[in-house]
Structures are given as C-alpha cells and as structure tokens.
Amino acid sequence: MTTKLSLATLDTVERTAGVPAYGRGSLKAGIVHFGVGNFHRAHQAVYLDDLFNLGRDHDWAIIGAGVLPSDAAMRDKLAGQDFLTTVVEQDNNRSGARVTGAMIGYLAPGNAAATIAQLCDPAIRIVSLTITEGGYFINPASGLFDPAHPAIAADAANPDDPKTVFGLILAGLRARRDKAIAPYTVMSCDNIPGNGEVTHAAVSGLARLSDPDLADWIDANVAFPNGMVDRITPATGPREIGIVADEYGIDDAWPVFCEEFRQWVLEDRFPEGRPALETVGVQFVPDVAPYEHMKIRILNGGHAAIAYPAALLDIHFVHEAMEDPDIRAFLAKLEREEIIPVIPPVPDTDLDDYFALIERRFSNPKIADTIPRLAQDGSNRQPKFILPSTADRLARGEDVVGLALVSALWCHYLAGTTDSGRPIAFNDPNIERIRAAASAATTNPGAFLELKDIFGTVATSNRFARRFTHALNSLQQKGTRATLKAYLDDRLVN
Incomplete structure (x- = not known):
C-alpha cells in the first residue's frame, strides 16, 4: 500500500523517508527558478532544504517558473x-529517500504577466536557471550570444509579451527599474563555462536590441555570478516511480534519483543578499573558472566520450559501459593523455584523484544513468564538453588522436544504427542538419567538419x-570494438 505524497501525509511518509523539519507556513519566496527539472530538484532545492532544516533563512523559498509548454506537465x-x-x-553501499519542501509554488508556462509580476516582487532577490546547455542561444562556433536567433528576435520585437526565459527575466528587470526596486541577481546553474557571463550576455544582449538604455542599466547594476554545479541525476521513468512506491511506500508522480555526491562552487556576488549556503556545503570562491574547467572537461567530457561507443555497442546503462574493459580503458587513456594535461591547476585539487572519483561515480550501478541520456543533444554538448580540449591541444601543437576519435564516434552514431544493426533514436534540436552531414561523411568524412557552427576553428586544422x-x-570498416582496441594499442594513427 502506498501513501500519496502531500503536506497532509508527511506523518505517514516519515516512517520510510526523511521529511522537512520545518513547516510550510514558515517559508516565504526569495527565489524564482526557471527550469524545474530533475537536476534542480536534486541539487539547488536539496541545498535549500538542508538550510531550512537547520532553521535558517526561511525567506529564501523557491517559486518555480515554466516557459516551455512541456513545463506544464511538471507543474501539474x-x-x-x-x-x-x-x-x-x-551510493554503491546505501540508498535513502528524503522529501524536500523548498518549493512553495510554480508559475504556469504561457502566462507572462503573472511571471513578470512575481519577478517584480521586491522579496525576490535571486532568479536562477537550469535550462540546459542548449537554452542560452549561443553560437557554438563563436561561443557568443546569437542576437539573430528567431526566438530572440521575436522577443526583441515584442518585449512586453516575451516567450523566452531571457525575455521574461528582462521584462522583470525593466519593471523593477521603472519602479525603483533593486534588481535581483541572476544565477545560472547550468554546465556552461562562465555560465554567469553567458547569462549576462544573453540578458544584456536581448535588451540592447530594443532598449539600449536598459542594457546599460543591467550592465551597471545586475549581478550574474559564475557557478559550477555537479550531481549525476538520471531521468525519471516508470522504473523510478515504481521503486519509490515499492521500497518506500510513497506515491510520488515524479520523484528524483541521484548519486550521493554533490558539489556547488559559487562566486559570492549577490548585492541583495543570499541564503547562507556555505553552512550546508556550498563553496564560495573568488574565481570559479578552474573548478568549471575541471568538471566540464573531465566529467561532462567523460560522459560525452563514453556515450557514443557504448551506444554503438548496444550498452544501455552508464555503469555497464564502465564494466566494458575497452570503454573503461578508452576513457582512462583519453582523460590522462589528452584532456587532463590541458586543464589549468585547480586550488587544493589533484586532477588525477578527481578523475579517479569520476570513474567511481560513473561505475555506480544504483544510479542507473542511461547512455541515451548522455548521447542526446550532441550538437550542443560536443562544442562545450569535447571540442574546447581539442582546440587547446591543437593550439599547443599537440596531437588529438583520442579526441578526434570522440568526434568520429559521434559522427558514426549519427549514421543511425548500432554495430549490430539496431536503429538509434535521436534527441537533438539540430538532428536533421547534423544527420545529413553525417550521412555525407560516409563517403566524404570532411563533410561532417563542414558544420562550422559546431567545430569552429578545429575544422580548419x-x-x-x-x-x-x-x-x-576505421569505425566504418572495422567497427567500434576494433577501433577502440586500435586506439588503446596506439595503432589508430595515419
């Protein structure tokens, strides 16, 4: 028998799971968060729940905000x-459930007026985002904000009825400026190098298209701290919902599963104040960049590296990929010989030890993270997680045998079938264009490198x-397994 999760049933739920030590009535909103997905609920919301459980900062509760039509299902x-x-x-040796209550409301997508009104509330002092790497309207080749994107152009033409996250944030800032209310801090929690700077460029860049004076005001008055976030959080499906019901007796419509490890490194730039997150493990540092480079290139780059050989070999779970001796050795050789050597030093961190931690985390069978999740959205992930390491090595005159193999594996994956002939299901906003290039590459490999917005200057090398x-x-003629072995034996050279 299961218990439907609600405030009224927490006394029953408490028999099998941790529950909030605070009452919902004690919380007041201080944060609006765009992009209420699994990662946000396993990361930022958990840190705040920890803080509230200490009896601290109850005026920093979260109001979720939807933008996409698909957000309506999560809200409901x-x-x-x-x-x-x-x-x-x-973790490998334990599992445990807790119920978090840091969110106290959720603004429905499609109602810009209600969202802007909430953003204009002086109590809201932080607006945070987890909108995925592809949600920032970045030109992949230049790494800069793309003001010509149709969605951005539409918001610039209709600033009072915005449809994008950045249009809504901008409208809220405009309303606060006009009412002489101090601006909120805008805090990205996405895996993008310099995510605060990228967010600043998007908000200010959009403003500059229709209201240059507002753009100048934003540049002078709004804080966009950089941050690094980390916690492996797989997608939720019937399996996860069933485990929560069977093992914990909780009827939760959309629970979150995650690893025990978590990390959050932030610049301390919050002019209107912030919750005391340092008391629950958040690191506040002067410069996040070293931590970002380490995490994005070693962890996210590692995920991107193993995703395509595993998919081509019909491996479904990440821990199963790490059990494959060729894939595990491929990852280790790639990281130690090509990725880690071009990462700048990180304070109080040994990069080899950090990679050893990543290997253990990838190998955790209880997480049940999937290869299809890692393989999705390659047109946005490759330019952020793999190609920067490639470009750095080329700039230093160093070889890129392994990193070029990662790009080739992605191209071969896009051909559409695994090595055993099974069809591949894709999830990428640019799938038609990149698949066309991958198809042309079966006879002319250089055709794939013509995706200049993805490969940038790397393609000219x-x-x-x-x-x-x-x-x-080699992948086309000999297959994935043989090609991996050739790389491991230092035979993948020409």
Missing part, C-alpha cells in the same frame, strides 16, 4: 503533491581532419 505533477519531491540518493578521417574510416 508537483502541484498535485503540494510541490514536494521525493529525492532518492544512491589539417591534423584534426586527418585524425578524424582515419578514425571514421
């Missing part, structure tokens, strides 16, 4: 359980083109 599920979430933390072509030819 959470509203049906009083915005509570069951978070199941799973003769060394990279030669390594990529050789790796792709």
Whole structure:
C-alpha cells in the first residue's frame, strides 16, 4: 500500500523517508527558478532544504517558473503533491529517500504577466536557471550570444509579451527599474563555462536590441555570478516511480534519483543578499573558472566520450559501459593523455584523484544513468564538453588522436544504427542538419567538419581532419570494438 505524497501525509511518509523539519507556513519566496527539472530538484532545492532544516533563512523559498509548454506537465505533477519531491540518493553501499519542501509554488508556462509580476516582487532577490546547455542561444562556433536567433528576435520585437526565459527575466528587470526596486541577481546553474557571463550576455544582449538604455542599466547594476554545479541525476521513468512506491511506500508522480555526491562552487556576488549556503556545503570562491574547467572537461567530457561507443555497442546503462574493459580503458587513456594535461591547476585539487572519483561515480550501478541520456543533444554538448580540449591541444601543437576519435564516434552514431544493426533514436534540436552531414561523411568524412557552427576553428586544422578521417574510416570498416582496441594499442594513427 502506498501513501500519496502531500503536506497532509508527511506523518505517514516519515516512517520510510526523511521529511522537512520545518513547516510550510514558515517559508516565504526569495527565489524564482526557471527550469524545474530533475537536476534542480536534486541539487539547488536539496541545498535549500538542508538550510531550512537547520532553521535558517526561511525567506529564501523557491517559486518555480515554466516557459516551455512541456513545463506544464511538471507543474501539474508537483502541484498535485503540494510541490514536494521525493529525492532518492544512491551510493554503491546505501540508498535513502528524503522529501524536500523548498518549493512553495510554480508559475504556469504561457502566462507572462503573472511571471513578470512575481519577478517584480521586491522579496525576490535571486532568479536562477537550469535550462540546459542548449537554452542560452549561443553560437557554438563563436561561443557568443546569437542576437539573430528567431526566438530572440521575436522577443526583441515584442518585449512586453516575451516567450523566452531571457525575455521574461528582462521584462522583470525593466519593471523593477521603472519602479525603483533593486534588481535581483541572476544565477545560472547550468554546465556552461562562465555560465554567469553567458547569462549576462544573453540578458544584456536581448535588451540592447530594443532598449539600449536598459542594457546599460543591467550592465551597471545586475549581478550574474559564475557557478559550477555537479550531481549525476538520471531521468525519471516508470522504473523510478515504481521503486519509490515499492521500497518506500510513497506515491510520488515524479520523484528524483541521484548519486550521493554533490558539489556547488559559487562566486559570492549577490548585492541583495543570499541564503547562507556555505553552512550546508556550498563553496564560495573568488574565481570559479578552474573548478568549471575541471568538471566540464573531465566529467561532462567523460560522459560525452563514453556515450557514443557504448551506444554503438548496444550498452544501455552508464555503469555497464564502465564494466566494458575497452570503454573503461578508452576513457582512462583519453582523460590522462589528452584532456587532463590541458586543464589549468585547480586550488587544493589533484586532477588525477578527481578523475579517479569520476570513474567511481560513473561505475555506480544504483544510479542507473542511461547512455541515451548522455548521447542526446550532441550538437550542443560536443562544442562545450569535447571540442574546447581539442582546440587547446591543437593550439599547443599537440596531437588529438583520442579526441578526434570522440568526434568520429559521434559522427558514426549519427549514421543511425548500432554495430549490430539496431536503429538509434535521436534527441537533438539540430538532428536533421547534423544527420545529413553525417550521412555525407560516409563517403566524404570532411563533410561532417563542414558544420562550422559546431567545430569552429578545429575544422580548419589539417591534423584534426586527418585524425578524424582515419578514425571514421576505421569505425566504418572495422567497427567500434576494433577501433577502440586500435586506439588503446596506439595503432589508430595515419
């Protein structure tokens, strides 16, 4: 028998899971968060729940905000359980469930007026985002904000009826400026190098298209701290919902599963104040960049590296990929020989030890993170997680055999079938264009490198083109397994 999750049933839920030590009535909103997905509920919301459980800072509760039509389903599920979430933390040796209550409301997508009104409330002092790497309207090749994107152009033409996250944030800032209310801090929690700077560029860049004076005001008055976030959080499906019901007796419409490890490194730039997150483990540092480079290139780059060989070999779970000796050795050789050597030093951190931690985290069977999740959205993830390491090595005159193989594996994956002939299901906003290039690459490998908005200057390197072509030819002629073995034996050269 299960208990439907709600504020009224917490006394029953407490028999099998941790529950908030604070009452909902004690909380007041201080944060509006765009992008209420699994990662946010396993990360930022958990840190705030920890803080509230200490009896601290109850005026920093979260109001969720939807933008996309798909956000309505999440809002409905959470509203049906009083915005509570069951978070199941799973380590190799233990599992445990807790219910978090840091969110107290959720603005429906499609109602710009209500969202802007909430953003104009002086009590809201932070606006945070987890909108994925592809949500920032960045030109992949230049790494800069793209003011010509149709969605941005539409918001610039209709600033009073915005449709994008940045249009809504901008409208809220405009309203606060006009009413002489101090601006909120805008805090990105996405895996993008310099995520605060990227967010600043998007908000200010959009403003400059229609109201240059507002853009100048934003540049002078609004804080956009950089931050690094980390916690492996797989997607929720029937399996996860069933485990929560069977093992904990909780009927949760959309629980979150995650690893036990978590990390959050932030610049301390919050002019209107912030919750005391340092008391629950958040690191506040003068410069986040070293931590970002380490995490994005070693962890996210590692995920991107193993995703495509695992997919091509019909491996479904990440821990199963790490059990494959060729994939595990491929990851280790790539990281130690090509990725880690071009990462700047990180304070009080040994990069080899950090990679050893990543190997253990990837190998955790209880997380049940999936290869299809890692393989999705390659057109946004490759330029952020893999190609920067490639570009750095080329700029130093160093070889890129392994990194070129990663790009070739992605191209070969886009051909559409695994090595055993199974069809591949894709999830990428640019899938038609990149698949066309991958198809052309079956006879002309250079056709894939013509995706200049993705490969940028890397595509102009003769060394990279030669390594990529050789790796792709090997994948097409010999298959994934043989190509991995050739790389491991230092035979994937031409």
